[in-house]
Amino acid sequence: MADASTIEKVGRRCSIARSLEVIGEKWSILIVREAFWGRTRFSEFRDALGVSSDILTDRLATLVEGGVLERVPYRESGSRERYSYHLTEAGRELAPVMAALNSWGEANRPSEYGRSAEYRDAVTGEAVELAFHTADGRLVDQSGVTFVRGPAVIAR
Amino acid sequence: MADASTIEKVGRRCSIARSLEVIGEKWSILIVREAFWGRTRFSEFRDALGVSSDILTDRLATLVEGGVLERVPYRESGSRERYSYHLTEAGRELAPVMAALNSWGEANRPSEYGRSAEYRDAVTGEAVELAFHTADGRLVDQSGVTFVRGPAVIAR
Numbered sequence: 395m396a397d398a399s400t401i402e403k404v405g406r407r408c409s410i411a412r413s414l415e416v417i418g419e420k421w422s423i424l425i426v427r428e429a430f431w432g433r434t435r436f437s438e439f440r441d442a443l444g445v446s447s448d449i450l451t452d453r454l455a456t457l458v459e460g461g462v463l464e465r466v467p468y469r470e471s472g473s474r475e476r477y478s479y480h481l482t483e484a485g486r487e488l489a490p491v492m493a494a495l496n497s498w499g500e501a502n503r504p505s506e507y508g509r510s511a512e513y514r515d516a517v518t519g520e521a522v523e524l525a526f527h528t529a530d531g532r533l534v535d536q537s538g539v540t541f542v543r544g545p546a547v548i549a550r
Numbered sequence: 551m552a553d554a555s556t557i558e559k560v561g562r563r564c565s566i567a568r569s570l571e572v573i574g575e576k577w578s579i580l581i582v583r584e585a586f587w588g589r590t591r592f593s594e595f596r597d598a599l600g601v602s603s604d605i606l607t608d609r610l611a612t613l614v615e616g617g618v619l620e621r622v623p624y625r626e627s628g629s630r631e632r633y634s635y636h637l638t639e640a641g642r643e644l645a646p647v648m649a650a651l652n653s654w655g656e657a658n659r660p661s662e663y664g665r666s667a668e669y670r671d672a673v674t675g676e677a678v679e680l681a682f683h684t685a686d687g688r689l690v691d692q693s694g695v696t697f698v699r700g701p702a703v704i705a706r
Contacts, residue, residue, distance in 0.1 A: 408666040409655030410583055410648060416659070418576065427566055430697050461658060484658045489695040490650035490680060492566060498647060499565030502617060502640045503572070507702030510564040513682065516696040521685065524646060526678040528671065531687070539645040540672040541586050546663030 407546045416460030417488070421445050422453050423495070426462060426481075426488055427511075434466075434478040454479055462488065489513065493524040563702045572616030573644070577601050578609050579651070582618060582637075582644055583667075590634040610635055618644065645669065649680040 417423055421443065428442050440450050457463040462485040465477045496511050513522050526534045573579055577599065584598050596606050613619040618641040621633045652667050669678050682690045 407661065407663050408580075408583070409653075409659065409661070410651045410666065411580060411655075412659035412661065413651040413655035414576075414579060418579070420570075420574065423570060423574070424564075424567060427564070431699055483693055484654075486693050486696075487654060487657060489692050489697065490682070491647070491654060492697065493682070493695075494646035494650045494680075495566045495569040497565075498640075498643060499567075499569035501643060503565065503568035505563065505565070505568065505702065507563050509700035510566065510702040511697045512700045513695055513697045515682075515684065515690045516694050520690075522682040522690050522695055523685075524650075524680060524682050526646070526649070526669065526671075526680050527683070527689075528676045528678055533683075534671045534676075534678050536645050537639055537642050538672050539649075539669055539678055540642075541645065541648065541667045541669045543587055544665035544668045546661065546666040 409546075413491075416456060416462060417491070419453060419456065421449060422457060423492070425450070425453055425457065426485065427492060429463060429479065429481045429485065430489070430492065430511075434480055436476070436479075439479075457485075461485075490524055497524065565702075569647075572612060572618060573647070575609060575612065577605060578613060579648070581606070581609055581613065582641065583648060585619060585635065585637045585641065586645070586648065586667075590636055592632070592635075595635075613641075617641075646680055653680065 417426060424443055425439055428439055433439055433442060436450065436454070439445070439454070440447060443450075454463065458465055458479070461482055463479040464482050466480055467475050468478050469475045492511070493513050500509065513524070514520060515522055526536060526539050528534060573582060580599055581595055584595055589595055589598060592606065592610070595601070595610070596603060599606075610619065614621055614635070617638055619635040620638050622636055623631050624634050625631045648667070649669050656665065669680070670676060671678055682692060682695050684690060
């Protein structure tokens with residue numbers, strides 16, 4: 395708990411830490427990945443990831459609370475009401491986080507299997523890539539990008 | 551431990567999971583953030599983050615093993631030899647992960663403090679932004695990007 399409160403303290407000023415409050419627990423990002431791939435049901439997430447029901451319940455609750463997933467009730471004939479989990483708009487806006495993790499893993503932790511995900515414009519279906527660019531549209535290689543403290547942290 | 555082995559199994563095919571093996575533990579991404587901001591010493595990381603020495607030792611070891619940080623020995627007069635920690639090229643290539651987490655937190659978990667980090671071309675100093683683009687350079691808004699399983703996962 396000391397951990398959590400310190401991360402919260404850092405989080406007030408740093409938006410990386412605030413993002414991690416929602417998606418920073420083990421499994422959370424893999425659950426979001428499965429949601430992007432179209433999985434919606436508790437049992438689908440559990441079977442795809444091999445995660446325990448307790449942990450999955452906890453992570454889904456945090457993702458719903460953090461506005462990444464939306465719970466929708468459904469009922470199959472003869473069964474009790476259950477919930478399915480769907481990406482919200484904020485959830486879909488995690489695409490750059492996923493793409494950045496994908497690219498880094500492919501470049502720095504390669505496997506023999508090839509690419510695990512392909513990113514597309516949802517409307518046109520065109521392949522898209524994530525990259526840094528300047529205001530006038532020049533692409534800048536990620537290894538040539540640095541970052542400095544912004545106003546929120548300089549003031550600390 | 552059951553957790554770790556399952557993530558490893560998933561990781562063989564998914565580069566998101568392989569990235570998380572290196573930076574997916576609590577605090578790891580915040581340590582990388584501090585490294586981007588120029589901190590290099592154990593005591594600096596500990597004091598900036600308020601993380602316990604045990605956890606910091608563990609996370610630094612994983613980041614060094616995963617090729618994100620490089621350990622460099624140094625000795626101040628009268629002290630024993632210590633190590634400082636420096637981003638490697640693979641570490642600097644995490645800039646898009648950091649920028650994506652920054653942007654998501656700013657958009658979806660806003661605070662009153664303003665931006666916590668600013669991204670720049672390390673050579674020219676120009677401000678840069680992270681975005682998806684098509685092969686012909688058209689920018690695509692992140693909320694309009696979806697992703698599908700790639701060859702590594704379809705084959706599973």
